[in-house]
Amino acid sequence: MDRERQQELREKDRQYVWHPFTQMKDYAAQDHVLIEKADGIMLYDADGKSYYDTISSWWCNVHGHGNPRIKEAIRRQLEQFDHIMFSGLTHQPGIELAEQLVQVTPDGLTKVFYSDNGSTAVEVAIKMSFQYWQQIGQQSKTNFVFMENSYHGDTIGAVSVGGVDLYHAMFKPLLFNAIRVPSPDVRQLGNERTPEREAALVADALDAVRTLFRERAHELAGIIVEPMIQAAGGMVIYPAAYLRGLRELCAQFNVHLIADEVATGFGRTGRMFACEHAGISPDILCLSKGLTAGMMPLAATLCREEIYAAFYDDYATQKTFFHGHSFTGNPVACAVALESLRLFRDEAVLEQSQAAANTLTEQMNTFTSLPHVADVRQLGMIAALDLYRDPETRTPFASDLRIGTRMYHAGLAEGLILRPLGDTIYYWLPLCTTPSQIEDIVERTQRVLRQVTAPLS
Ligand code: PMP
Numbered sequence: 001m002d003r004e005r006q007q008e009l010r011e012k013d014r015q016y017v018w019h020p021f022t023q024m025k026d027y028a029a030q031d032h033v034l035i036e037k038a039d040g041i042m043l044y045d046a047d048g049k050s051y052y053d054t055i056s057s058w059w060c061n062v063h064g065h066g067n068p069r070i071k072e073a074i075r076r077q078l079e080q081f082d083h084i085m086f087s088g089l090t091h092q093p094g095i096e097l098a099e100q101l102v103q104v105t106p107d108g109l110t111k112v113f114y115s116d117n118g119s120t121a122v123e124v125a126i127k128m129s130f131q132y133w134q135q136i137g138q139q140s141k142t143n144f145v146f147m148e149n150s151y152h153g154d155t156i157g158a159v160s161v162g163g164v165d166l167y168h169a170m171f172k173p174l175l176f177n178a179i180r181v182p183s184p185d186v187r188q189l190g191n192e193r194t195p196e197r198e199a200a201l202v203a204d205a206l207d208a209v210r211t212l213f214r215e216r217a218h219e220l221a222g223i224i225v226e227p228m229i230q231a232a233g234g235m236v237i238y239p240a241a242y243l244r245g246l247r248e249l250c251a252q253f254n255v256h257l258i259a260d261e262v263a264t265g266f267g268r269t270g271r272m273f274a275c276e277h278a279g280i281s282p283d284i285l286c287l288s289k290g291l292t293a294g295m296m297p298l299a300a301t302l303c304r305e306e307i308y309a310a311f312y313d314d315y316a317t318q319k320t321f322f323h324g325h326s327f328t329g330n331p332v333a334c335a336v337a338l339e340s341l342r343l344f345r346d347e348a349v350l351e352q353s354q355a356a357a358n359t360l361t362e363q364m365n366t367f368t369s370l371p372h373v374a375d376v377r378q379l380g381m382i383a384a385l386d387l388y389r390d391p392e393t394r395t396p397f398a399s400d401l402r403i404g405t406r407m408y409h410a411g412l413a414e415g416l417i418l419r420p421l422g423d424t425i426y427y428w429l430p431l432c433t434t435p436s437q438i439e440d441i442v443e444r445t446q447r448v449l450r451q452v453t454a455p456l457s
Contacts, residue, residue: 001046006034033412038065041433043417051417052441055428059231059263060294063343064432070295073339077332086114086329093334100341101300104272106281109302113321114329118262118288119153121299122224125284126157127323128303129222129256135310135319138218144176145212145223145255147183151232152224152260152286161224164233179216181208181223183230184238187375187386190394198239206245213253222256222284227274228379231263235384235426237377243278256283256307262299266290266340267350267431270357270380277379283307293340298333349431357381359435360427363442370446372397372453381433384426387453397423397456406452414444425449 014028033051037044041064043051053061063070077093086094098112115124126144133141146152146161153159154167160175162168163183168175184205189197213220227243230236250257259282264274268290271277275285284307288299313319327333343349357380364383367376374391377384387407389397397403404420411418418425427441 001034001036006046009034040064040066041430041437049415051412051415052437052444053417053430054441054445055417055419055426056268056430057294058289059268059428060289061430062266062268062290062293062340062432063349064430067293067295067343069343070293070336070339073335074295074332077335081331083327083330083332085326087324091329091331091334093331093338094329097334097337097341098300100338101287101302104341105285105287105302106273106275108281108304109285110305111303111308113301113303113323114334115299115301115325116297116327116330116333117153117299118260118286119155119158120325121262121286121288121301122152122158122161122258122260123155124299124301124323125224125258125260125286126161126222128301128307128321129258129284131321132256132307132310133221140218141221141255143216143219144178144221145181145209146178147225147230148180149183149185149230149233149236150224150226151230152226153262167232179212179220181205181212183233183236184242185230185236186238187234187236190374191392199241202239202242202245205242206249209246209249213249213255217253217255220253220255222258223250224258224260227259227261227264227282228269228277229264229274229382231428232421234386234421234424235377235382237379237382237384240278243275243280247278247280247282250283258282258284258286260286262286262288266293267344267353268381268428270350270354272344272350274379291340292333292336293343295340296330296333296336297327298330298337353381353431353433356429356431356433356435356438359438360429363438366442367446367449370449371457373449381429381431382427383429384424387423387425387449389456401456403452403456407448410448410452411445414448416441416444416448418445418448 034046035043036046041053043053101112144161148163150163152161159168159171161178182205184202259275261273265287283304285302292298311319311321364376364378367373367385372387373385374388375386389395403423407420
């Protein structure tokens with residue numbers, strides 16, 4: 001695209017568009033990357049410059065951009081029919097996808113409720129759990145529990161169970177009351193991290209839940225959790241034992257375990273679903289992002305039969321789940337999700353990505369010797385590290401240095417889309433990333449890191 005047209009578009013961008021999670025005054029002062037093409041893990045701007053999409057376009061993209069089989073599935077579905085309402089009408093892609101989801105997700109989840117983004121998958125879970133307890137005569141079970149540092153989306157219900165003050169505190173007057181419990185944030189252990197200390201931290205975090213459940217389970221509908229990794233809260237990977245403990249407590253005290261796998265679902269952690277690391281099944285499961293391999297907006301909330309059964313009655317009993325969205329069960333998105341699941345099977349995607357994940361482990365180890373780096377961590381194709389002024393004492397850089405923002409800009413010059421969370425640098429790689437691409441990404445990131453931190457040492 002010629003430069004003049006690019007500038008014209010950028011001007012219109014400044015004039016008309018309000019971007020998410022963006023301070024628009026900062027934004028307006030810069031020329032932003034105008035993407036013109038995407039292929040595999042690469043994005044290309046209007047000048048033809050390439051960038052590694054190291055965060056899978058906000059953790060969505062699974063098989064790389066522009067996968068030909070997915071593009072063909074979109075075309076095939078559009079030739080048949082486009083969007084139709086999913087209430088009173090039904091369709092093959094929506095039906096088949098529900099059947100497949102019940103098969104591939106952890107045991108015991110039998111019904112699929114569609115929506116169209118991660119936040120609404122969470123809203124559906126909250127309302128479903130709430131209404132369930134109302135309908136089985138346990139009207140006092142109206143409260144929800146969430147973890148410190150959790151993130152479940154930006155709609156009001158999802159924010160009510162959000163634990164990242166930067167995003168959530170401002171909206172407090174608008175939110176329903178929910179109860180915060182500590183998260184087993186293993187980063188607290190600093191350099192003293194050993195399996196015994198981790199186990200003690202997990203035990204403490206579970207004790208807090210146990211105490212709460214003992215005292216107030218009669219008021220509690222559910223506890224919502226991001227399995228294995230608190231993503232937006234800083235890419236905190238925590239031990240599977242915590243999830244196993246939560247599963248037991250929820251069963252013992254009759255509280256729903258709601259697993260938000262919007263981000264972790266569909267292979268990103270090395271298993272199809274992160275709950276599998278702990279060998280547990282939730283009562284309600286939220287999915288989106290990778291559900292369509294990140295190619296179309298779609299979400300699903302799955303639940304156990306017992307929950308569904310509490311809504312299944314004569315109309316006159318008013319037990320209908322009065323919830324739905326215009327784009328519920330969009331057939332094109334369902335067709336894409338089905339094709340993505342076929343790809344997982346036909347191309348043994350999970351098995352293939354294991355080799356790449358091993359390379360990622362080796363490569364992440366090379367960060368440990370760099371200055372300012374601490375807490376290098378990884379789960380499958382997700383990896384992160386934290387930058388500190390002094391990593392020994394975990395003394396942070398002054399926040400006005402905006403290290404993450406500097407890394408982002410320097411990353412662009414090196415052909416990397418990095419999108420740090422504060423001073424946490426992370427990758428959330430598509431499963432198609434090859435070992436040699438990972439080596440290249442890490443080499444570039446280390447150049448960026450040296451460039452950004454050297455003047456501050
Ligand atoms: N849950 C989790 C765990 C997430 O990471 C996100 C988004 N990053 C959401 C819910 C919300 O999804 P969406 O942005 O599609 O509304």
